[in-house]
Amino acid sequence: MTTFEITGASAADMELIRCWADEEGWNPGGSDRFAFAVADPEGFLVGRLGGEPVACISAVRYGAGFGFIGFYIARPSFRGQGYGIRLWDAAMRRLDGRLVGLDGVVAQQDNYRKSGFRHAWNNIRYEGVPRGEGGDGGRVEVxxxxxxxxxxxxxxxxxxxxxxxxxxxxxxxxxPGRTALAAVRDGRIEGLGVIRPGSAAHRIGPLYAADTEVAAALLRGLSRSAPGAAVTVDVPDANPDAAPLFESLGLAPAFETARMYTGPAPELPLAELFGVTSLELG
Known part of the structure; x- marks a missing residue:
């Protein structure tokens, strides 16, 4: 009988996980794995069948009380055989006792509910080439x-x-290869955005801003680092001003996920959250 085992991810595994996510159409950032590794070096798990990687998941610990699940992938030819759920159980054990969050694809959301996750909001991925120069954010300096x-x-x-x-x-x-911009007004930070290359489009996240004017100024500034390139932003619908802003700039919805937690959602300034940092790590 071929043995199934769960191990921590190696550096080579991290690149393999990135490739699997790319095949799923998630458009991972090309260098994201280097930041992921320092977030929690032991937080990435690989399921191996006879030594061959067949499934993966991340279960990253933050501080003393929070964790985030991501990269939950079983290779297509190994689905429906119980390997994924064994990996899921190992990930959840690693985060036992913590509030746990995830961004779940539509097909898996019912399964996450069965594991005790509750819906908090939807993230809509907006994609396109931002149009127009527009204003500079008023008194904000980027x-x-x-x-x-x-x-x-x-x-x-x-x-x-x-x-x-x-x-x-x-x-x-x-x-290397990414741009991070901050919006400053009267000596205060009122926005932060990062853009990095992805497989199919440049990814923007996080995108924090005090208001839509600041968000637009940051988006335009970030886009200038990749002129003419398509960008994607995962936009929480809990911020009612976010979607109209991106649509006015020429971006269109591509797909959606649901932010879910195992307990009450953390109290966050959602009116200032225009783009989540990463669907994989929160």
Whole structure:
């Protein structure tokens, strides 16, 4: 009988997981795995059948009380044989005792509900080439995020996430090939955005902004780093101003996921959340 075992992911496995996600049509960022690895080096699991990788999942721990599930993939020829659920159970055991979040594809949402997850909001992926130059955000100044003290960026990001994630954020904003911009007004950070290359389009996330004017200024600034390229943003419908903004800029909905939690949703400033950081790690 061929043995099924669950192991931690190696560096080679992390690239394999990225390729599997690409095949699923998720358009992962090309260098995302390097930031993922520092978020929680032991948080990525691979199911192997006779030594061959056949399934994967991430179960990343943040701080003392939060966790996030992502990258839940079984290879098509191995689905329906119980390998995926064994990996799922191992991931959930790793996050036992924590509030757990995930962004679930439509086909899996009923299964997540059976595991105790509750719907919080939908993320709609908007995609396209942003049009028009428009305004500059009024009195807001858009600057290279690296020009600001990192402690200020981390404190700002902390408003939008249940636990600190400084190591992840440091890598996420500074990896080669990506651009991170901050919006500053009267000495305050009022927005933050990151763009990075993906397989099919440039990914933007996070996109935090005090209002739609700031969000538009950041989006245009980020897009200038990839002129003429299509971009994608995963937009929470819990922010009613977000979708109309992206539609006015020429982006169109492509698909959706649901943000779900095992308990009450964290209290976040959703009116300022225009794009989630990552569907895989929150």
């Amino acid at each position: 600057v290279d995020a690296a020009s600001l003290p990192f402690a200020r960026l981390a404190a700002y990001d902390r408003r939008f996430f249940p636990e600190p994630r400084d190591a992840f954020l440091s890598a996420w904003t500074a990896l």
